[in-house]
Amino acid sequence: MRPAPERASDRAYRVLRDEILDGLLPAGTVLLEVEQSARLGVSRTPLRAAVARLVADGLVAGRSGRGFSVTEMSVDSINDLYELREALEERAATLAARGADRSAFRALRERFLAAPALLEAGEHGIHEYYALIDEFDAAIDDAIGNSFLVGALDTVRTHLVRIRRVARGNPVRLRAAAAEHLLILDAIIDGDAALAAHATHVHLHLSRASVLAMLGANEPAS
Structure with a gap:
């Protein structure tokens, strides 16, 4: 059909x-x-x-x-978005670490180990790296089993695509972010919910600081 x-x-x-x-x-x-x-x-x-x-x-x-x-992505709106990200993503990481099936996260961990090489491969590699992050997000969604939380995360991620255009210009930050994702994955695989939430909090704190630093104190993001 x-x-x-x-x-x-x-x-x-x-x-x-x-x-x-x-x-x-x-x-x-x-x-x-x-x-x-x-x-x-x-x-x-x-x-x-x-x-x-x-x-x-x-x-x-x-x-x-x-x-x-x-709409503009102003400094204020980015701060607001990250406040929401912290609440949603830390809770999602907590629930994922409490889940029974961690096979998807083990497979993702092996691929994140190769992320530094991807980030050295130019624009195509960066594109593949972001696709890997999308797979990480999908694994989180599958693990948490909460359609309302997944829906709220999906809304937030729509705006994150715009912020990524700023972040992709900082290769040092991208490599650091890949290492931070590994810490989150290790905590989820180990079933350590508190560490998974904390590692997510640290990742988001550093991500926000980097984005705001690249934008400048008063310049809106296009």
Whole structure:
């Protein structure tokens, strides 16, 4: 059976979301209804539905005049996001360490040992490294068995894609982050919930400090 064709609103949402997360539509970009409808080849009704979903994601906001614009990632918003990350990811690491099946984390540990070599392989290697982190996140989601927590984490990770564009310019930080992921994995594999939470806390603290340092004290992230 052939899959159902993609709805116009879903396609418009997917394209706009990808363009925002990839930086093709940077922060502050104005999205006018007529222009975007013509560019994406959809009518105004599905475009409005797509934009409404982007507003719910926090990627787009209404303008005081007309239309919408891509939201800024300010220093304040990054701090707010990391506060939420700490609460969610530390709890997720705790639950993962209490889980019975740790085989996925053992397999990931072997691959994270090779992360430094990936990070030396240029842009392609960095892309593979982030794909490995995505697999780590998926293993956490599978282990915690809490659909509400997984949903909240998914929302946070949407915004983390934008922050990654800042972090990927710092190879020293990326190598350190890979080592921090190994510590989290070791704690989960050992079933040490307190250490898993603490290692996650340290990782997020260092990650936030690095991102803010690269942005500068008062510059918004695009």
